[in-house]
Amino acid sequence: MNKKTIIITGVSRGIGKAIAQKFMEEGFNVVGVSRRKPKYKITHYIQADLTEEDSREKVIDETVRRFGRIDILVNNAGIGIYESWEDMSIKELLKVFEVDFFAPVHLTQLALPYIKESKGTVINISSVAGELYVPYKSGYTAAKHALHAFSETLRMETKEYGINVITVTVGNVKTGFTLSAYGTKNPILLPFPGKRKELADKIYNAYIKRKSKLTYPSWYRAFIIFSKLFPKGYEHIIMRIWDRSFKKKRAIRQFQENLYGLNKTLKVVKYDKKSEVKYSKFSGSKQLKILK
Ligand SMILES: NC(=O)c1ccc[n+]([C@@H]2O[C@H](COP(=O)([O-])OP(=O)(O)OC[C@H]3O[C@@H](n4cnc5c(N)ncnc54)[C@H](OP(=O)(O)O)[C@@H]3O)[C@@H](O)[C@H]2O)c1
Numbered sequence: 558m559n560k561k562t563i564i565i566t567g568v569s570r571g572i573g574k575a576i577a578q579k580f581m582e583e584g585f586n587v588v589g590v591s592r593r594k595p596k597y598k599i600t601h602y603i604q605a606d607l608t609e610e611d612s613r614e615k616v617i618d619e620t621v622r623r624f625g626r627i628d629i630l631v632n633n634a635g636i637g638i639y640e641s642w643e644d645m646s647i648k649e650l651l652k653v654f655e656v657d658f659f660a661p662v663h664l665t666q667l668a669l670p671y672i673k674e675s676k677g678t679v680i681n682i683s684s685v686a687g688e689l690y691v692p693y694k695s696g697y698t699a700a701k702h703a704l705h706a707f708s709e710t711l712r713m714e715t716k717e718y719g720i721n722v723i724t725v726t727v728g729n730v731k732t733g734f735t736l737s738a739y740g741t742k743n744p745i746l747l748p749f750p751g752k753r754k755e756l757a758d759k760i761y762n763a764y765i766k767r768k769s770k771l772t773y774p775s776w777y778r779a780f781i782i783f784s785k786l787f788p789k790g791y792e793h794i795i796m797r798i799w800d801r802s803f804k805k806k807r808a809i810r811q812f813q814e815n816l817y818g819l820n821k822t823l824k825v826v827k828y829d830k831k832s833e834v835k836y837s838k839f840s841g842s843k844q845l846k847i848l849k
Contacts, residue, residue, distance in 0.1 A: 567634030569593040571732035575753035607660035617667040627671035632661035637738030638696035657700035676719035681708040693742040728777035
């Protein structure tokens with residue numbers, strides 16, 4: 558019998574790489590898609606920019622020509638945008654929607670005839686930002702909410718063909734994701750990041766057990782439920798977190814500016830408990846003097 562074939566987008570690094578390696582271990586034909594070539598062993602690599610419609614068609618055509626079947630499609634490739642709505646560039650927002658939403662929808666449409674034939678699976682890698690409202694991650698939140706809605710309704714519409722759809726809600730996993738995001742409002746670093754390999758194992762288990770949802774790390778489920786039950790409490794907490802984070806980041810930026818501007822006498826900025834930015838001076842000795 559032919560080996561099962563899985564298409565995974567965004568395989569050059571991060572979560573996509575871990576999923577590709579897991580399915581390689583499990584003996585699948587793994588077709589990986591990204592703009593940069595992965596630096597590990599994969600059955601077949603297709604270079605594609607998923608913002609382009611032609612590239613999406615190439616991914617499905619090439620896979621079917623080469624392997625004759627599609628059993629699983631993993632819509633993993635994604636990009637973030639961290640900006641306020643006021644300052645958001647529409648050009649960048651469109652790019653985010655192309656990668657995070659339109660590419661998954663289009664690839665699924667193109668792959669669906671083959672996935673129907675194999676009674677296969679579509680796995681959409683979403684985010685807690687697809688279930689929570691996160692300020693300054695606003696564009697990304699909107700794109701992941703759209704992906705989430707697509708994923709959940711796709712399951713209902715394709716159940717009659719024996720297709721399973723898994724929506725994966727990822728909380729925080731250490732990858733280069735935040736570095737490649739658009740925008741100026743760099744996100745806060747969330748505590749207790751999960752591990753890529755563990756997530757890939759859980760995705761594989763969810764596929765085998767034909768689960769419909771997976772949240773990783775699992776404690777994010779409690780946070781999501783809290784936000785639905787106590788929306789005002791959630792809004793208060795999330796705004797406080799951002800407020801503190803912005804002040805801290807502003808202080809660090811100021812520190813860096815002073816550092817480069819003052820040559821040997823360094824001026825540093827310290828963030829105090831009452832959310833006030835205070836200036837500190839450090840010159841020669843290790844003593845730290847608060848200037849206010
Ligand atoms: N890491 C987290 O904490 C976290 C949290 C929630 C959700 N997620 C979701 O998990 C998924 C994977 O994220 P990650 O953390 O692994 O991020 P990552 O390390 O930045 O990897 C993103 C992947 O997407 C690919 N990609 C980006 N734009 C592309 C384009 N235009 N065409 C083709 N491929 C493109 C990148 O490859 P090239 O640059 O080579 O094209 C890369 O392989 C994303 O959907 C993200 O939203 C991650």
